[in-house]
Amino acid sequence: MSISALVEEHINDGDTVFVGGFGHCVPFALGFEIIRQGIKDLTLCRSGTDILFDIFIGAGTARKVVYGYLGNPGIGLGHAFRRAVKAGTIAYEDWTNMAMILRLEAARQGVPFLPSRILQLGDIAGASIEIKTMDCPYTGEKLACIPALKPDVALVHAQQADRSGNVQFIGVDGDTVTGALASEKVLVTVERFVESAEIQKSPESTRIPAYRVSGVAELRWGAHPSYVEGYYGRDDDHYFTYDKEARSEEGLAAYLKRWVFDCAGHSAYLGLVGEEVLAELKSQASARRIS
Numbered sequence: 001m002s003i004s005a006l007v008e009e010h011i012n013d014g015d016t017v018f019v020g021g022f023g024h025c026v027p028f029a030l031g032f033e034i035i036r037q038g039i040k041d042l043t044l045c046r047s048g049t050d051i052l053f054d055i056f057i058g059a060g061t062a063r064k065v066v067y068g069y070l071g072n073p074g075i076g077l078g079h080a081f082r083r084a085v086k087a088g089t090i091a092y093e094d095w096t097n098m099a100m101i102l103r104l105e106a107a108r109q110g111v112p113f114l115p116s117r118i119l120q121l122g123d124i125a126g127a128s129i130e131i132k133t134m135d136c137p138y139t140g141e142k143l144a145c146i147p148a149l150k151p152d153v154a155l156v157h158a159q160q161a162d163r164s165g166n167v168q169f170i171g172v173d174g175d176t177v178t179g180a181l182a183s184e185k186v187l188v189t190v191e192r193f194v195e196s197a198e199i200q201k202s203p204e205s206t207r208i209p210a211y212r213v214s215g216v217a218e219l220r221w222g223a224h225p226s227y228v229e230g231y232y233g234r235d236d237d238h239y240f241t242y243d244k245e246a247r248s249e250e251g252l253a254a255y256l257k258r259w260v261f262d263c264a265g266h267s268a269y270l271g272l273v274g275e276e277v278l279a280e281l282k283s284q285a286s287a288r289r290i291s
Helices: 003-010 028-036 051-058 079-087 097-109 176-182 196-201 236-245 249-261 266-273 275-283
Strands: 016-019 042-045 062-067 091-094 113-116 132-135 142-147 153-161 185-193 206-208 215-218
Touching (some): 003 028, 003 185, 003 215, 028 051, 028 153, 028 185, 028 266, 042 051, 051 062, 051 079, 051 236, 051 249, 079 249, 097 142, 153 196, 236 249, 249 266, 266 275
Parallel strands (some): 016 042, 016 153, 042 062, 062 091, 153 185
Antiparallel strands (some): 132 142
């Protein structure tokens, strides 16, 4: 299945979308396809975000964001997000990374909340979020009740899968697997398809089983400009360029035109990146692969 078909079939206006990838394996190609198809009013969620969240906001795709951190990792602010908050054009819930993981884990377990000691001090609770508390029935201790967050759809990029949808993933995952398994539907792009016999050689690497996957597409470089363990390095120049261009509405519009709207699909996008850059990123890949 193509990524255009995945998005058209499974993502609707107004959906709550979990975006996988903790710096590593960020599903940029799926995200850009959502923007191209003009899908609107999404609620985006995850713990620590990548620039893909800021790009969604700048493109007018997101109505609300629910997060633990939102910005340009290692570089700076999310400029589109900052402008949208100032203008009052986006709703947001500012949690912590730990709270977001607990929210997703609660949904994964099928419970309405998980008790925790977090968010009872400081000023996060009461700003953009409200936290209910309870007395522990065993100790009497006051605990925060962290509510479940169950997305409609999860977007994931991984190293490989078989055509049945058994997804194998190595490297830093952050809350990717938890968020995927918390979601109603899971859409996946992978660097390569392999035979089921290959999957069976390393079952411990199968992080998302086929029965939970709604659709999967083979898409090399589907996480660029982020990195994929064993395949390619992070395109730092792209992140720095985004930081400069996104500082103004005009600059961000030019970025979106060049990298999203003027690219009919992923092949055109890779042509814009260029063979020289792709070769350099490939040379930066770690030697670690799924055995």
